[in-house]
Amino acid sequence: EIETGFSLQRNTWHHLGVKTVAKSSIADANKRRDSEIFEKLFYALLKHLKEVVPEKKFKFNNPIYSFDSSTISLSLSIFDWAKCRATKGALKLHLLLNNRTAIPELVNITEGRVSDITVFRKLDLKNFEKGSILVFDRGYIDYGWWEKIDKADLFFVSRTKASQNIFITGQHKKPLERGVLSDDYVILGESLDKYPNELRQIRYRDEINNKELIFLTNNFELTAKQIANIYKDRWQIELFFKWIKQNLKIKTLLIFYP
Numbered sequence: 001e002i003e004t005g006f007s008l009q010r011n012t013w014h015h016l017g018v019k020t021v022a023k024s025s026i027a028d029a030n031k032r033r034d035s036e037i038f039e040k041l042f043y044a045l046l047k048h049l050k051e052v053v054p055e056k057k058f059k060f061n062n063p064i065y066s067f068d069s070s071t072i073s074l075s076l077s078i079f080d081w082a083k084c085r086a087t088k089g090a091l092k093l094h095l096l097l098n099n100r101t102a103i104p105e106l107v108n109i110t111e112g113r114v115s116d117i118t119v120f121r122k123l124d125l126k127n128f129e130k131g132s133i134l135v136f137d138r139g140y141i142d143y144g145w146w147e148k149i150d151k152a153d154l155f156f157v158s159r160t161k162a163s164q165n166i167f168i169t170g171q172h173k174k175p176l177e178r179g180v181l182s183d184d185y186v187i188l189g190e191s192l193d194k195y196p197n198e199l200r201q202i203r204y205r206d207e208i209n210n211k212e213l214i215f216l217t218n219n220f221e222l223t224a225k226q227i228a229n230i231y232k233d234r235w236q237i238e239l240f241f242k243w244i245k246q247n248l249k250i251k252t253l254l255i256f257y258p
Contacts, residue, residue, distance in 0.1 A: 002026060046105060055100040060222060062155065063132040064099040066234045067123075067140065069116045070241040084112030093244075094119040097237045099135075104240070117142050125152035133157060133219065135234045143188060143195035146218070150197060155219040157230050160201070165189035172200060172220070179205050180224040181212070204228040 006013070006021035013019065018029055058064070069092050074082045076089035084090035090112030095104050108119050116139045125148060128134075133155040141161060149156050160166065165188065172183040181203040188195050202215045202224045217227050 042107070046103065049103050050101065053101045053103060056102070058100070060226065061131070062222075063129050064230060064233065065105070065128070065132060065134050066097045066099055066237040067095070067120060067134060067136045068097075068234075068237045068241075069094045069119070070245075071112055072245075074112075082111055088112070092116075093241070095237065095240070096123070097240055099233050099236055102236055102240065116140060117145075121145055125149065125154060128152070128154055131155065133230060135230060137234070143191045147195050147197070150218055155217065157215055157217045157219070157227055157234075159231070160214040160216055165191075166201060168201070169198060172224070174223055177223060177225040179207060179228070181205055183224045186216075200227075202227050 003021050003023060003026070006018070006026070013021075016029070018025070071084075071090050071092050074089040074091060076082065076087070079089050079091075082089040082091050092110050092112050092114055094108040094110065094116065096106035097103070098105050106123070108122075110119060120136070120140050121142065130153045134149065135157045138159045138161050140158065141164075146156060166186050167189050168184045168186050170185040172185060174183060176183060182201075183203075184201050185198050186201040187198055197218070200217050200220055202217070204213050204215065204224065205211075206213055213228070213231070215227055215231055219227065222230075
């Protein structure tokens with residue numbers, strides 16, 4: 001199929017440095033191909049999509065980004081590089097989603113055994129607009145990285161873990177809204193050396209699911225209800241992963257090694 005496709009586009013061969021479309025020649029060319037060409041194609045498509053996709057309206061001006069990953073199972077007998085466990089193969093799709101446009105702005109594919117936080121730490125915070133809000137779940141708790149987010153003039157919203165040692169230092173000045181159980185200033189008792197700043201802890205009752213949720217954020221300006229809604233909007237990235245797995249049918253997977 002690839003050979004046939006190339007044969008129909010002979011006028012593009014010189015752009016790719018290809019002189020023949022024999023299967024072996026294509027394989028040799030791909031082996032030498034710099035992965036940067038695919039990265040540039042991704043960002044070219046992203047730029048186009050940003051121009052044509054309408055943005056979702058929020059009651060505040062901060063751009064919102066959700067970061068998460070999804071594991072895709074693979075056969076180790078075919079993809080021996082996709083190590084996950086001793087008898088299981090998988091790749092992991094790490095994704096940064098722009099919540100306003102529902103468009104992924106960064107995609108990183110790794111072996112299934114690569115931890116989520118490892119890829120998260122590689123985000124270049126300089127690429128985000130000042131005041132942007134990063135939303136992630138409890139799998140991305142890294143106090144040293146949180147402090148870097150602070151210094152980059154960015155905000156984050158996350159969930160708490162039961163193992164975290166959190167001390168309340170005072171109450172937030174904003175009045176409690178419906179569903180908000182508490183809105184406090186807190187510090188991280190066991191990690192003051194890594195994150196010495198105060199945080200905001202919000203306890204919120206999800207009346208629909210009858211569930212209590214606890215959020216941590218470094219944003220002290222938005223209301224507690226807005227913070228809860230921001231985390232709720234993180235569900236967009238889960239829907240995106242679900243959509244991919246239900247609709248994207250990949251019959252042939254080409255792997256380009258750097």
